[in-house]
Amino acid sequence: MTTATTGRSADGTARSARKPATMAQALNRAMRDAMAEDPAVHVLGEDVGTLGGVFRVTDGLTKEFGEDRCTDTPLAEAGILGTAVGMAMYGLRPVVEMQFDAFAYPAFEQLLSHVAKMRNRTRGKMPLPVTIRVPYGGGIGGVEHHSDSSEAYYMATPGLHVVTPATVADAYGLLRAAIASDDPVVFLEPKRLYWSKADWSPEEPEAVEPIGRARVRRTGTSATLITYGPSVPVCLEAAEAAREEGWDLEVVDLRSLVPFDDETVCASVRRTGRAVVVHESSGFGGPGGEIAARITERCFHHLEAPVLRVAGFDIPYPPPMLERHHLPGVDRVLDAVARLQWEAEWTERPEASGRPGAPERSGR
Amino acid sequence: MTTATTGRSADGTARSARKPATMAQALNRAMRDAMAEDPAVHVLGEDVGTLGGVFRVTDGLTKEFGEDRCTDTPLAEAGILGTAVGMAMYGLRPVVEMQFDAFAYPAFEQLLSHVAKMRNRTRGKMPLPVTIRVPYGGGIGGVEHHSDSSEAYYMATPGLHVVTPATVADAYGLLRAAIASDDPVVFLEPKRLYWSKADWSPEEPEAVEPIGRARVRRTGTSATLITYGPSVPVCLEAAEAAREEGWDLEVVDLRSLVPFDDETVCASVRRTGRAVVVHESSGFGGPGGEIAARITERCFHHLEAPVLRVAGFDIPYPPPMLERHHLPGVDRVLDAVARLQWEAEWTERPEASGRPGAPERSGR
Amino acid sequence: MTVLEQPGAYRPAPPPAWQPRTDPVPLLPDSEPYRLLGTGADLDPGLLRTLYAHLVRGRRYNRQATALTKQGRLAVYPSSTGQEACEVAAALVLREHDWLFPSYRDTLAAVARGMDPAEALGLLRGDWHTGYDPYEHRVAPLSTPLATHLPHAVGLAHAARLKGDDVVALAMVGDGGTSEGDFHEALNFAAVWRTPTVFLVQNNGFAISVPLAKQTAAPSLAHKAVGYGVPGRLVDGNDAAAVHRVLSEAVERARRGEGPTLVEAVTYRIDAHTNADDATRYRGDDEVGAWLEHDPVALLERELTERGLFDDATRDGAHDEAEEMAARLREAMNGDPVLDPMDLFDHVYAEKTTQLGEQAAQLRAELDAENAENAAEGGR
């Protein structure tokens, strides 16, 4: 695992230099700084050059570093990722932009059969330090194919790191770490947070935790909301609202889906005894299943209630005018929290004893 | 959901006509019968014609029905599935063969962005009755890219049915149902069961449960093994072996991952109080997470222990000489069963009370 | 005659099963785009008038749809201003039972085929993914993932041919879309199966910001045809008569069972990529200006005038009809559509799964609670 961000770490006294910056700007700066520091870093994708990307995340990079460093490619996603693989084989560190989530699908064979497997295939001789940036998720009124949450596909593919920032500081720090990583990283950028702002200094970006570590964004005692990317602000808002109900919710921002930070997540759930996993992606077969299952495996005896999930419905992403009904919002999160069996605090389970067929104690 | 198989249902007296048949033969017969009954059924794929498929599952179809009904395509999986979409738009019922699991990846964009979404996109006007047959899983000594368990990708895609047989009778019945379905069905064929045999009569195939229903393959009282496809025989073997340990295990064969049969699964787990999910696919982000999470959500108070998972490791599928270390076998299943907290039968949870920060009872 | 059948060719003779079977020479496109307007060619006055009316209407449609984005009535609109000749010709060369496979930019082609403009714009309005029934006008859903609909057009044409139906499928794609693997696979399947499919590439110079020179090094996109054993045709995409002629020939060829054709129409996207795009970032006004002088509507108007076919009635008729269409469209788009969120669960599968049933019940309850709250507030 790579360590965090650049040498320049945050400094309390530099506070005055901080100005509001958007996540898009922080991402842009991360690429710029990485390119300036390491000539092996190359950016490629559709419209990343002259246009600066449809979200302007690569704005100015071609101007500053030239067309060879930030390159407009032909319109072919498998070709983009496939050539990036070849570039990485020769020692470059390509940063690839997929224009939208659903337009990464043509590159899945390259991703699943090569990017994820090359290091392992060659016993470590041929690592592939490729960063694959994917704007993902909904909430921006995008038409079909522009709002997919595709993280489940990436998570199910051993060999990939899967990272997603929820804050401006993480956008910078995690993208720097992704580019510096010797492993391939699928870097999921929550589209609807591109324009989210925070006070942040490009000159002295604060150090962030490395890839693989979750972060408790809000401490609380009643229950833990486990989330990532676009749903982090939703959960923080829900936690504020929950105070009225008498719940003090803890919010864990996973930051990295792979590697998964069992330690931070389980420590929180063991403390609170209750958990809700929140994400936009469809529930069935989505990340929440994995997360809930592993929490349950590890914290069963600390759980007052089953780990619940609040997720997108099991439907294709809706058209713009209906997306609000699909996206998990504050109310749905609070409804799930309410279903965490507060009345129970149960200490005995009558149905558990004397069940017919309960086995004889085995010797094991 | 479509109903089961053909009109001709099993009949006790016809038993004498049954002869040993392999799963591959039953699949072949299913396509043959479907093609004979319905001229809209077309088979297409690489080498499905003259050769009869690399596993001979389409053997004889071109001879019997002609090249227009069972067609050798150019070597391009996205093209195969894409043309099948067009054929289905015109009222045909294409049955597509992907030669191996990993070679379905080039067709993922077609699958995820069109096949899964066309009915919904057109408000039901343009359903796509396409069956996508994918030989999957390992255990046959296949070199790289020939043993992937890719079901997690399909499960995470709303709009697809995902079906996988574990018996000869189901191979026939479920494939007939898949071809008869007005929805797209990803039909996962466990490669290592192609040559598994059972007494079976092609003339009077027994009726099987429809797509969407799980089947209890072995009743038991101590714990439930939940599994599908290639791991069903492993679990049945484990259940036999478990008798020595004093455990009477129930084995549920899911048959259909989407739609998921919560009813059958939960009924079993509620009865036994303990469950292990078993599959070959990598554990992290694999089907087991979803299955364990939904069982826990629905049966929490019936559970004596967390639902455990026995799965492939979180690694690229190993080379032939090492695959046995990766595949979940009887021993690993038994080890998991042993970890189901038999000693506990716990009825109180001291750590649950008096937890610091346990919330005040809310009014809700 | 194939290259390997030529006298003195390679020995031993390759086994028949895999002999290349196409003579490359007739497949090669002309060395410059085919034109009819301004050449004095023999042209049907009725066709010219029909094309003109459609072009005027098409231009108005583009203007109106763009205006609707400014009023927030469309989520987004990719304008085909400047490309109306291609859009219109693609629709007019087809018969009733033929199929059109539009790309995301090609709502105008659907409208020219007879679809109600408001229906054609459903996806871009954002009330549902496809706003129309594809079977009504035999127009496939607009394809947003570029080039992915090309194999659909091949498969549909293949199915129709197997059934013995007289159906041609015409599929539209952009210059950028030709770089996708799907383009390649579709052309190849069509060629091998000799399906009645016509591929129309609108080379409008850009894929969003990326100019053609960064997209391909080919002599022309039509030259790609030869690699599939398919004839390639290069046509001036702003010359409505020429596009109509070339596409008609391709459609008739397909109808005769002679297989697919690849047509490249050289044109230019006058507007930005969509209303959300800023074209000044990647091209200059002079470039746009040069193309405005080769405007498809103006070219045809000039031709009609030169042939003495243009009078006030013709012009006014076309413009009045266009204004009527625009007014109807404005009216249809004015006001919020009434949508039922419960539809979200109805078409995922033929029948709702248990799980979707549960989720629908959840949303139903939420909506009921919302309504009750609203009613309570209203009642106060």
Added chain:
Amino acid sequence: MTVLEQPGAYRPAPPPAWQPRTDPVPLLPDSEPYRLLGTGADLDPGLLRTLYAHLVRGRRYNRQATALTKQGRLAVYPSSTGQEACEVAAALVLREHDWLFPSYRDTLAAVARGMDPAEALGLLRGDWHTGYDPYEHRVAPLSTPLATHLPHAVGLAHAARLKGDDVVALAMVGDGGTSEGDFHEALNFAAVWRTPTVFLVQNNGFAISVPLAKQTAAPSLAHKAVGYGVPGRLVDGNDAAAVHRVLSEAVERARRGEGPTLVEAVTYRIDAHTNADDATRYRGDDEVGAWLEHDPVALLERELTERGLFDDATRDGAHDEAEEMAARLREAMNGDPVLDPMDLFDHVYAEKTTQLGEQAAQLRAELDAENAENAAEGGR
């Protein structure tokens, strides 16, 4: 000169940014496969002898590897018998710092480049995925997913060129592989970026059971080149001297910075697809027989003889060397490799994740228990 720059071409002149830039005529392949053997052409005797030694060794290698499948020493072997001229020439035209991108059938090319045969066969033996270090001989891992390695060859060549290194990448693919979208995308990227990449298509008549006529309707696969603005060359793939010449020219062209070339070598797969395949299901002996008369080894032997370059020493030298290679290979493959299952966790990531650490511990414990049991049994 591009078609649009020709006199009298289309007006207004298309904006420079998207002018097609290639003249198609020089891109078109010859009308029949290029040959040198039997033509009396001026050929370097040293090269002919080198090629001969390699062909004999290559043939022996194919035979030996096939035999190893029968003894259960290889999981599977896709033989290149009949295609040795292509395999060998592909390796010999490259310099030390160049890169070879083989397809799954091309272990012989890796061997001809200097790789130890046992290493080249690692994947097919089944002890690991790639049995060799790609950087040692600059041979990319064998690519099983067809055509997916072609963009890798483009990317690597592109990277080398950007770094100013004198590196050419030569990528091998089958006739079937040309139908994949990756082929198309790779050729296009290479052409647009003018990367020093040579694409060698071995057209051996079949993709498993599917004959070329069901794969493409193109005049030849080399004709696909023109659609990318790349020169296409058609060569007799069983004529080692011709393949060597055509590939050398393509490699030198790439080295000069003139961009990629697509070479189609017409050859034939004499053996079944792999040892697991039954070729009698899809082709007759007569077809194979015709090609046996055009065997690459025999053709070269005849040429050497006719030129008075063939004597017992030449023949015996080549055969002895081949036998030695085969004996070494047998020995290397004889016996079971000692594998450590714990390796399964070591290369998934640069560092093991916590989860992989846990899983490794689980397997370690299982293996220890197994060993303890075995030891206990052994001790009895």
